[in-house]
Amino acid sequence: MKLSIITGALVALLTGIAIAVQSTMTSRVGGIIGDIRTGILTNTMGGIVAGSLMLVWFLREGPLVWKIPPIVIGVTALSGILGVFIITGISFSLQRAGVAAGLASVILGQLALSFIIDALGIGGVEPIPISATRILGIVVAGFGVYLLLPRG
Numbered sequence: 001m002k003l004s005i006i007t008g009a010l011v012a013l014l015t016g017i018a019i020a021v022q023s024t025m026t027s028r029v030g031g032i033i034g035d036i037r038t039g040i041l042t043n044t045m046g047g048i049v050a051g052s053l054m055l056v057w058f059l060r061e062g063p064l065v066w067k068i069p070p071i072v073i074g075v076t077a078l079s080g081i082l083g084v085f086i087i088t089g090i091s092f093s094l095q096r097a098g099v100a101a102g103l104a105s106v107i108l109g110q111l112a113l114s115f116i117i118d119a120l121g122i123g124g125v126e127p128i129p130i131s132a133t134r135i136l137g138i139v140v141a142g143f144g145v146y147l148l149l150p151r152g
Contacts, residue, residue: 023090023106024099030091039088043080101148108145111138 030038058066094102114123115138121127128134 023094026087026091027094031095035088035091038091039084042087043084098150104145104148108141111141
């Protein structure tokens with residue numbers, strides 16, 4: 001197996017751990033101040049940190065580093081809007097389904113859409129054909145989510 005694949009998988013694993021930590025904190029804060037305020041506040045704080053880093057980078061490297069095509073600004077703005085929805089949705093869902101079932105459901109949603117994106121080849125890589133084993137993987141993941149849902 002290629003080193004780049006292994007490295008990518010390890011970074012993805014660490015990212016998953018970070019998501020679990022952030023999601024748990026978001027769920028707890030959402031229980032205190034509400035889900036929508038949590039989504040807005042979390043993204044505002046992230047924006048302040050990101051804006052500060054951008055300013056430092058701008059001051060060190062100069063304005064040419066930030067010459068960005070307008071389409072990228074639009075796509076990034078949409079991504080930021082989705083970020084508010086994601087944080088709000090995680091705050092809402094984890095309070096009701098629990099951290100494991102909530103995050104498993106999030107991952108199932110990611111898997112299902114990513115499956116389609118891979119099959120169409122719109123994710124920036126060669127299309128990955130739909131196969132029985134890939135479909136079975138999604139079904140097994142769905143069953144795993146079902147098993148993780150709290151009873152009662």
